[in-house]
Amino acid sequence: xxxxxxxxxxxxxxxxxxxxxxxxxxxxxxxxxxxxxxxxxxxxxxxxxxxxxxxxxxxxxxxxxxxxxxxxxxxxxxxxxxxxxxxxxxxxxxxxxxxxxxxxxxxxxxxxxxxxxxxxxxxxxxxxxxxxxxxxxxxxxxxxxxxxxxxxxxxxxxxxxxxxxxxxxxxxxxxxxxxxxxxxxxxxxxxxxxxxxxxxxxxxxxxxxxxxxxxxxxxxxxxxxxxxxxxxxxxxxxxxxxxxxxxxxxxxxxxxxxxxxxxxxxxxxxxxxxxxxxxxxxxxxxxxxxxxxxxxxxxxxxxxxxxxxxxxxxxxxxxxxxxxxxxxxxxxxxxxxxxxxxxxxxxxxxxxxxxxxxxxxxxxxxxxxxxxxxxxxxxxxxxxxxxxxxxxxxxxxxxxxxxxxxxxxxxxxxxxxxxxxxxxxxxxxxxxxxxxxxxxxxxxxxxxxxxxxxxxxxxxxxxxxxxxxxxxxxxxxxxxxxxxxxxxxxxxxxxxx
DNA sequence: GTAGGGTTAG
Numbered sequence: 001x002x003x004x005x006x007x008x009x010x011x012x013x014x015x016x017x018x019x020x021x022x023x024x025x026x027x028x029x030x031x032x033x034x035x036x037x038x039x040x041x042x043x044x045x046x047x048x049x050x051x052x053x054x055x056x057x058x059x060x061x062x063x064x065x066x067x068x069x070x071x072x073x074x075x076x077x078x079x080x081x082x083x084x085x086x087x088x089x090x091x092x093x094x095x096x097x098x099x100x101x102x103x104x105x106x107x108x109x110x111x112x113x114x115x116x117x118x119x120x121x122x123x124x125x126x127x128x129x130x131x132x133x134x135x136x137x138x139x140x141x142x143x144x145x146x147x148x149x150x151x152x153x154x155x156x157x158x159x160x161x162x163x164x165x166x167x168x169x170x171x172x173x174x175x176x177x178x179x180x181x182x183x184x185x186x187x188x189x190x191x192x193x194x195x196x197x198x199x200x201x202x203x204x205x206x207x208x209x210x211x212x213x214x215x216x217x218x219x220x221x222x223x224x225x226x227x228x229x230x231x232x233x234x235x236x237x238x239x240x241x242x243x244x245x246x247x248x249x250x251x252x253x254x255x256x257x258x259x260x261x262x263x264x265x266x267x268x269x270x271x272x273x274x275x276x277x278x279x280x281x282x283x284x285x286x287x288x289x290x291x292x293x294x295x296x297x298x299x300x301x302x303x304x305x306x307x308x309x310x311x312x313x314x315x316x317x318x319x320x321x322x323x324x325x326x327x328x329x330x331x332x333x334x335x336x337x338x339x340x341x342x343x344x345x346x347x348x349x350x351x352x353x354x355x356x357x358x359x360x361x362x363x364x365x366x367x368x369x370x371x372x373x374x375x376x377x378x379x380x381x382x383x384x385x386x387x388x389x390x391x392x393x394x395x396x397x398x399x400x401x402x403x404x405x406x407x408x409x410x411x412x413x414x415x416x417x418x419x420x421x422x423x424x425x426x427x428x429x430x431x432x433x434x435x436x437x438x439x440x441x442x443x444x445x446x447x448x449x450x451x452x453x454x455x456x457x458x459x460x461x462x463x464x465x466x467x468x469x470x471x472x473x474x475x476x477x478x479x480x481x482x483x484x485x486x487x488x489x490x491x492x493x494x495x496x497x
Numbered sequence: 498g499t500a501g502g503g504t505t506a507g
Contacts (some may be wrong), residue, residue, distance in 0.1 A: 028503095056498070057498045058498085059498090060498045060499070063498095064498075089506095097499090098507060099499040100498075100499080101502070103498085105499095106500070132499080132500090133500090136500085137501065138499090138500060140500095140501095141500080141501080164500090164501095165501075166500050167501080169501040170501050171501090172498070172501085172502095173501065173502060201501045201502050202501080203502085204501095204502040204503080205502055206502095207500090207502085208502070208503080234502090235503080236502050236504075239502090239503040241506075243504085269504095270504085271503060271504050272503085272504085273504090275503075275504055277504095278505070297504090297505080297506090298503045300504080303505070306506095329500045329505095329506095330506080332506085334506045337507095338506075338507075362507080364506090364507080370505095370506040370507065371507090375506065399507090402507080426498095
């Protein structure tokens with residue numbers, strides 16, 4: 001995979017502590033074209049460097065804000081702009097510094113665009129910018145998400161970048177998410193051996209792992225231990241605990257924990273209240289909005305009202321929040337779209353896409369598509385797909401799933417298969433394939449299945465074989481009279497290998 | 498100014 005190749009690419013480190021923004025006069029990246037260079041004094045050059053550094057910081061802050069907002073495309077655009085301004089002198093100019101590359105790569109990784117994140121790091125190395133501990137941590141995070149812990153270890157041991165608290169914390173978080181709490185404790189011991197002091201961020205994932213397993217007693221014990229060690233649990237740690245208490249219907253204890261917050265030296269945030277309220281909503285105990293409610297709280301309640309079919313109440317809340325000066329976001333909007341669909345107001349829901357001040361995203365289109373198919377409005381669905389593509393909104397796995405399910409239900413297996421083949425251009429999704437195969441096999445559409453594996457753009461691997469055989473067997477095709485159909489498909493698949 | 502733990506939409 002590309003990830004291991006890139007991990008290897010990070011191994012030989014050029015100059016471990018040197019970032020491009022530092023004043024290393026190695027002459028590798030002169031900021032200005034020669035002509036300008038000739039008649040600028042050292043003082044002026046210094047000034048230009050400072051200006052560039054400020055510019056990089058500003059761009060970096062902007063990228064971070066955009067990433068927080070979930071607008072990754074815009075992050076990519078800002079980064080490109082940063083590179084462009086460097087090249088205005090004519091000969092390319094200095095590359096962005098390591099922090100900017102980190103921000104870019106992290107935003108991409110967080111958005112699930114890991115291939116692009118790795119490409120960003122490759123580009124960084126190619127421009128002679130040395131990675132730092134944060135770059136390494138971002139890579140470790142990506143490895144951990146794919147459960148490639150061996151690669152994560154290899155990176156730590158061979159990169160030459162000294163692991164920091166963040167490195168260990170990232171690894172611990174990844175292990176905890178994968179349910180490997182014992183290994184996480186191992187890493188904690190290891191860092192203590194290396195005299196690296198843990199932080200709240202190091203312990204919190206372990207608290208969370210306990211909470212997820214319903215081991216609340218152990219979670220609380222660990223939090224007590226943190227206090228003893230002088231590493232006080234903070235609002236995030238308590239949020240984890242409160243969520244677990246909500247899931248367990250232990251709302252009295254939530255109140256208790258909140259009451260004690262002032263003496264325990266932490267302050268509940270809007271996130272805390274959002275978790276609490278979400279817990280109450282899920283148990284059907286509250287739709288009352290308190291004074292501290294922000295946009296997320298409104299979204300939660302509106303969404304819960306939508307589940308209950310009270311879509312008129314949603315409109316009331318929308319006007320309510322606008323009156324209070326709380327700005328609705330894309331999610332608010334999507335909840336509104338969904339509630340309008342639930343209420344059968346399709347044309348109104350559709351018209352919202354073109355309304356000003358709202359950028360429809362892939363979720364918006366998915367919501368509408370789902371309902372169009374659900375109500376058998378195939379022409380509308382087709383038209384919407386065109387609009388979506390015209391507006392440069394890329395379909396995701398959910399989109400393809402909705403389309404495929406919708407078409408199959410109408411008996412349009414051929415079209416559904418065509419969409420699956422189209423989805424391959426953005427990579428194979430096993431989820432999408434599972435959905436399609438299920439429908440085709442149960443409908444006995446052997447010809448279409450053959451078509452999936454007959455194309456030149458799809459070479460089945462072990463998982464695909466496994467899935468196919470299982471699906472056929474579950475549908476009863478492993479009977480001797482029908483087995484030849486599965487054989488036919490397997491033949492086609494083997495031809496491709 | 499980058500990384501590492503927590504909330505809401507299909």
